[in-house]
Amino acid sequence: QQQVKQSPQSLIVQKGGIPIINCAYENTAFDYFPWYQQFPGKGPALLIAIRPDVSEKKEGRFTISFNKSAKQFSLHIMDSQPGDSATYFCAASTSSNTGKLIFGQGTTLQVKP
Amino acid sequence: GAGVSQSPSNKVTEKGKDVELRCDPISGHTALYWYRQSLGQGLEFLIYFQGNSAPDKSGLPSDRFSAERTGGSVSTLTIQRTQQEDSAVYLCASSLLRRGNEQFFGPGTRLTVL
Numbered sequence: 001q002q003q004v005k006q007s008p009q010s011l012i013v014q015k016g017g018i019p020i021i022n023c024a025y026e027n028t029a030f031d032y033f034p035w036y037q038q039f040p041g042k043g044p045a046l047l048i049a050i051r052p053d054v055s056e057k058k059e060g061r062f063t064i065s066f067n068k069s070a071k072q073f074s075l076h077i078m079d080s081q082p083g084d085s086a087t088y089f090c091a092a093s094t095s096s097n098t099g100k101l102i103f104g105q106g107t108t109l110q111v112k113p
Numbered sequence: 114g115a116g117v118s119q120s121p122s123n124k125v126t127e128k129g130k131d132v133e134l135r136c137d138p139i140s141g142h143t144a145l146y147w148y149r150q151s152l153g154q155g156l157e158f159l160i161y162f163q164g165n166s167a168p169d170k171s172g173l174p175s176d177r178f179s180a181e182r183t184g185g186s187v188s189t190l191t192i193q194r195t196q197q198e199d200s201a202v203y204l205c206a207s208s209l210l211r212r213g214n215e216q217f218f219g220p221g222t223r224l225t226v227l
Contacts, residue, residue, distance in 0.1 A: 006155075034214070041220075042220055043117070043221050044156070046217070100161055100169065101146075106155050
């Protein structure tokens with residue numbers, strides 16, 4: 001019940017394409033859903049996050065769509081660029097608890113020029 | 114200001130040796146987390162510190178792993194009698210808890226156990 005399932009494992013798109021990464025969870029106590037971006041040799045960096053009281057959040061070219069009834073959320077990257085090539089992790093946590101993040105397995109994105 | 118820093122960046126050790134990994138959180142951040150990232154795996158929670166409260170050690174994989182946080186700031190993760198399966202990147206994150214769960218990660222320590 002603590003798992004967060006992420007798909008696909010890897011993704012290749014052309015520059016300007018819109019990669020979509022999906023995550024699903026079981027624990028209805030989760031109330032915070034961040035996405036992290038990680039480049040090789042670096043720590044994960046917070047990209048965007050959403051709470052379940054909204055269905056969509058946009059920050060620049062990054063959008064989270066959230067479906068509370070389906071217990072799913074996804075990351076969309078508009079007008080993707082080669083510099084977006086990285087590993088993306090979704091995560092979930094319960095703010096009433098320690099706030100420890102439960103991460104998905106990660107998606108390696110390659111954006112071709 | 115400065116972000117989360119970790120040292121060393123890389124550590125190679127022999128099976129059976131003890132290792133200590135250090136984390137300096139962002140100044141003023143009251144919450145500190147350790148995670149482990151194994152090759153090809155996601156990030157796995159290890160331990161959480163919040164102020165003077167008892168730490169949440171629920172993610173530590175065995176009693177060979179321990180951590181402490183001195184003075185509410187710097188934290189040390191200790192692995193005793195290292196095993197090859199301990200090889201991973203160990204990541205530290207800190208959070209200003211009143212801002213919710215926004216966690217800022219350090220660059221990690223890559224541990225290789227030969």
